[in-house]
Amino acid sequence: MTDDLRREGLAHWVGRALGMPFSAELSDLTCDAGFRRYFRTDTNPSLIAVDSPPQQTKPAHFVALADYLRRNGIHTPMVVAADTGQGYLLLEDLGDTQLFGVLSSDSVEGLYAEVMSELLCLQQIPRKESLFPKYDSELLLTEMRIMPEWLAGKLLGYQLPAMEARLLEETFQLLLNNAASQPQTLVHRDYHSRNLMIRGGERPGIVDFQDAVWGPVTYDLASLLRDCYIRWPRERVERWALAYAATAEAAGVLEPVEPERFLRWFDWMGLQRHIKVLGLFPRLSLRDGKQGYLGNLPLVIRYVLETAGRYPELKPFSDWFGSQLLPLIEQQAWYSDYRCAGD
Structure with missing residues (x-):
């Protein structure tokens, strides 16, 4: 039809x-x-x-x-x-006001407090297996492999030699181990500023939840605080993340966890998501004709290189991306300097 x-x-x-x-x-x-x-x-x-x-x-x-x-x-x-x-x-009808449209340096503290409170409510919901499949290693790995296929291969025309493909698979395995080591809760899977609706006097509305799964506790938090469409200073993000961890512990969602360990969970989970997005946005452009997404890639690249560059285990991936893919990305018409993306 x-x-x-x-x-x-x-x-x-x-x-x-x-x-x-x-x-x-x-x-x-x-x-x-x-x-x-x-x-x-x-x-x-x-x-x-x-x-x-x-x-x-x-x-x-x-x-x-x-x-x-x-x-x-x-x-x-x-x-x-x-x-x-x-x-x-x-x-x-939840209205037209996305969280994205009302965020500013002045409003963000109060608004994020509201939507993180909603996230905590989500993570306290008991699992119903027929509704929430596991966000398991197979699915997480399938998502990350979108990047070499659609960003490197189909958008940039770069075919990975065997040694580079092995480097990616080894990096992906590190991120899979990180995901598996975390407590598992309900995961919205796209909990960010364009899927949260704000209407005066009401709790935030949540849309685009149809792909919800049961997976790592930091996934939605990383989606929110390392949003692909808006960026906040690292110090502020880490403060919010640790405040959420403390609240989640008090609610029984988390067992007590050292701040360094929680931030590592958070950072590496965000990296998994952003690697997926590096492939997803080109796929949306090339396959589905949604060209606007490519302009958001510089911010995603910034997240990837900043996060991977901070951890010795992930630095080989960061170095590879910077030496092999970034020069090709810089030739794209949609590209802007990733180092100031989101500022």
């Missing part, structure tokens, strides 16, 4: 779901949501209509996950109506 026909079918379905004798009026929302498309209704209050093709997405899983998270106190969009067979959903 074409996009136009699916939109028409969604409009008819929304009208029926709301008891109207006619199709609902839908306006497009700009969302980078893979195969899903989002629309806003003209009703009062407005709602979000979602076209979620069941062949490419899992609408029934989304509905079950949204319900489970809401029943455990998380402000995900309420599902007003759903036809998971057709892939049509009608959701509560």
Whole structure:
């Protein structure tokens, strides 16, 4: 079915779901949501209509996950109506104000306190195995291998010699060991400033949770504090991370852990995520036509080189990236100096 026909079918379905004798009026929302498309209704209050093709997405899983998270106190969009067979959903409208849009040096302390409090609530939710698969080594490794395939190979045209491929696999194994050594909790998997919605007088709304898994305790914290779209000074980030660790210990999410060990967990988990993103953003550009993501790569590169360069075990990877890939990256039209990215 074409996009136009699916939109028409969604409009008819929304009208029926709301008891109207006619199709609902839908306006497009700009969302980078893979195969899903989002629309806003003209009703009062407005709602979000979602076209979620069941062949490419899992609408029934989304509905079950949204319900489970809401029943455990998380402000995900309420599902007003759903036809998971057709892939049509009608959701509560959490508004247009992303955390990203209201962050500043003055506001960040209070806003991060709110969203880290929500993260702690997420991490206290008991596991339901049918909803939260394990974020295991196989999945983490598959994610990191996106980087040599899509950044090095397909974007830059660089094929790794066998020795360099081994260096990457050895680095990836270090990061996998770090992930496995951490306490395991619910992981949103994309907990950052563009997936957290702010509306006055309400708890932060959480969207894009459909890929949630059960994995390392620092993953979402690193996603938030080492956000691919906004950067804060390292000293401030480490202070926030250690304050979160103390709160998580008090809540029973963490056993007592030395600050140095927690920061190593945090740093290395963030590096795993950023290596994945170094491949994911080129894939979104080359495969899916979403060109805007490439402009965010310099900040991700900065995170990768700063973090890897601080640890002797990871410095060979940092040196390789700087000598082999960075000169090719610097020739790209989208590139800007990574050393000041996010400043």
